[in-house]
Amino acid sequence: MNAARRARRTAIAAMLLAASGAAIAQSPTQPAVTLPLPDGVLSQPIAERLRPSLPLEVPVPQVSREDLVDSFDDRRETDRRHEALDIPAPRGTPVVAVDDGEVVKLFPSKPGGLTVYQFDRTRSVAYYYAHLDHYAEGLEEGRLVRRGEVLGAVGSTGNADPAVPHLHFGVFELGPERQWWKGRPIDPLPLLIGTSR
Numbered sequence: 723m724n725a726a727r728r729a730r731r732t733a734i735a736a737m738l739l740a741a742s743g744a745a746i747a748q749s750p751t752q753p754a755v756t757l758p759l760p761d762g763v764l765s766q767p768i769a770e771r772l773r774p775s776l777p778l779e780v781p782v783p784q785v786s787r788e789d790l791v792d793s794f795d796d797r798r799e800t801d802r803r804h805e806a807l808d809i810p811a812p813r814g815t816p817v818v819a820v821d822d823g824e825v826v827k828l829f830p831s832k833p834g835g836l837t838v839y840q841f842d843r844t845r846s847v848a849y850y851y852a853h854l855d856h857y858a859e860g861l862e863e864g865r866l867v868r869r870g871e872v873l874g875a876v877g878s879t880g881n882a883d884p885a886v887p888h889l890h891f892g893v894f895e896l897g898p899e900r901q902w903w904k905g906r907p908i909d910p911l912p913l914l915i916g917t918s919r
């Protein structure tokens with residue numbers, strides 16, 4: 723990269739950082755210093771890596787983008803924040819991958835029921851699909867799935883109300899260890915409706 727281009731890029735990056743309030747500006751020669759980010763906001767480097775995938779595919783394609791309702795900040799049980807998006811749909815409605823990437827874990831959990839953890843291609847974020855009724859045939863850990871490929875079906879496994887089957891969909895920004903169980907929750911809605919906040 724030539725100097726002019728690098729300077730322009732740095733200026734743009736500084737503007738973006740100032741706008742997000744997420745990190746402090748830095749000179750091109752210094753390593754990036756990132757301050758703790760507000761909850762629910764993608765960090766700048768990861769937003770850049772994810773950009774080609776945005777907006778993500780709606781994980782329940784039978785539901786239109788306009789009908790998605792933000793539930794990231796909802797309170798659950800004892801003051802715990804929800805930190806995901808619930809998409810109600812009839813039991814058995816197909817659930818698809820929102821992006822290309824590897825299925826890293828199929829995990830039956832007490833709260834989440836049948837769950838899928840999928841990484842994006844750059845292994846920057848994990849996509850989390852929970853309360854599935856069942857997995858798609860042949861789905862297994864290590865499998866590369868394409869955006870739009872069926873992963874399973876909407877259900878109410880785990881702690882979901884059987885009367886209200888829904889997909890619980892989460893996005894987690896991964897740390898350098900790339901551990902599927904360890905990430906910072908990001909509000910999925912802006913990634914699905916084509917704007918990032």
Ligand SMILES: [Zn+2]
Pocket residue numbers: 804806807808889890891
């Ligand atoms: Zn939920």
